[in-house]
Amino acid sequence: MEILLKGVGYSYAEDTPFEKRALTDVNLHIPSGSYTAIIGHTGSGKSTVLQHLNALLKPTEGVVMIGDRKIEAGVKAKDLRNVRRQVGIVFQFPEQQLFDETVLKDIMFGPLNFGVPEKEAERRARELVVQLGLPDGVLEKSPFDLSGGQMRRVAIAGVLAMEPEVLVLDEPTAGLDPRGRREIMDLFHELHITKNLTTVLVTHSMEDAARYADRVAIMHKGHCMVTGEPKAIFSNEEQLQDYSLQPPRSVRLQRDFEERTGLKLGEISLTEEVLAKNIALAMAEGSRSL
Numbered sequence: 001m002e003i004l005l006k007g008v009g010y011s012y013a014e015d016t017p018f019e020k021r022a023l024t025d026v027n028l029h030i031p032s033g034s035y036t037a038i039i040g041h042t043g044s045g046k047s048t049v050l051q052h053l054n055a056l057l058k059p060t061e062g063v064v065m066i067g068d069r070k071i072e073a074g075v076k077a078k079d080l081r082n083v084r085r086q087v088g089i090v091f092q093f094p095e096q097q098l099f100d101e102t103v104l105k106d107i108m109f110g111p112l113n114f115g116v117p118e119k120e121a122e123r124r125a126r127e128l129v130v131q132l133g134l135p136d137g138v139l140e141k142s143p144f145d146l147s148g149g150q151m152r153r154v155a156i157a158g159v160l161a162m163e164p165e166v167l168v169l170d171e172p173t174a175g176l177d178p179r180g181r182r183e184i185m186d187l188f189h190e191l192h193i194t195k196n197l198t199t200v201l202v203t204h205s206m207e208d209a210a211r212y213a214d215r216v217a218i219m220h221k222g223h224c225m226v227t228g229e230p231k232a233i234f235s236n237e238e239q240l241q242d243y244s245l246q247p248p249r250s251v252r253l254q255r256d257f258e259e260r261t262g263l264k265l266g267e268i269s270l271t272e273e274v275l276a277k278n279i280a281l282a283m284a285e286g287s288r289s290l
């Protein structure tokens with residue numbers, strides 16, 4: 001499902017002495033089936049954009065199209081239930097929203113609330129715990145008896161149980177150790193492919209944006225400055241610097257390698273695995289031409 005922001009402006013506490021403008025003339029196209037990373041310095045407006053993607057916030061200027069649903073500034077938006085079902089948001093620390101006495105009940109809560117029959121809601125919960133790599137017997141446990149990583153997976157299952165078409169991720173690995181981060185991000189990537197999702201990732205991690213996204217949008221001071229493919233975005237170091245961003249580690253390492261050795265690796269490497277492969281190839285070629 002595609003999402004389009006056209007000329008979107010947003011002010012918090014509009015028309016009060018505390019008014020704070022967070023977005024100005026944001027134009028952003030999220031094509032159906034894409035994996036879009038939204039990056040930008042702290043306070044650039046990423047979270048505010050994110051909350052427009054399922055109409056948690058409504059624009060104070062401009063239009064947001066969520067599939068064929070139009071949310072327009074100044075026009076009262078009625079019945080947003082379907083939008084909320086179609087666009088699932090995994091917020092930072094989603095496990096803080098767990099509340100039910102068992103994992104099963106917690107995962108079934110959303111679908112039941114949206115009128116999904118009990119049998120179907122239970123089927124989804126059973127399938128999801130397997131897909132998310134949770135251990136046998138977890139459904140009958142209290143979510144509060146699980147480890148932090150497991151609690152996060154249960155909370156993610158609760159969002160997926162609504163069978164959203166768009167999955168919006170707000171720093172979904174915050175607070176996890178490096179291994180847990182990688183596991184969860186790989187899991188989202190797998191879900192993106194197997195469930196045919198449109199995924200939007202809001203992140204401070206240039207590494208995650210480079211590894212997983214097929215499109216990157218840069219927010220800066222409330223504007224969406226540029227959207228493009230990761231290779232184009234992350235090879236333009238000057239532009240990144242203008243927006244107080246750094247390239248991912250693999251790109252910085254590649255630059256160092258090229259400066260030290262004089263060897264040119266060609267296209268930028270978006271992950272360290274690709275960089276290692278390209279270095280090995282360049283070294284093999286270098287020794288052949290000696």
Ligand SMILES: Nc1ncnc2c1ncn2[C@@H]1O[C@H](COP(=O)(O)OP(=O)(O)OP(=O)(O)O)[C@@H](O)[C@H]1O
Pocket residue numbers: 012013020021022040041042043044045046047048049219
């Ligand atoms: N509830 C709020 N009330 C008033 N101003 C807010 C509120 N939330 C955010 N802002 C302001 O809006 C601007 C954009 O904030 P936003 O949280 O969208 O940025 P962000 O890029 O997500 O930042 P971070 O990376 O730190 O999460 C900032 O100036 C912020 O101070």
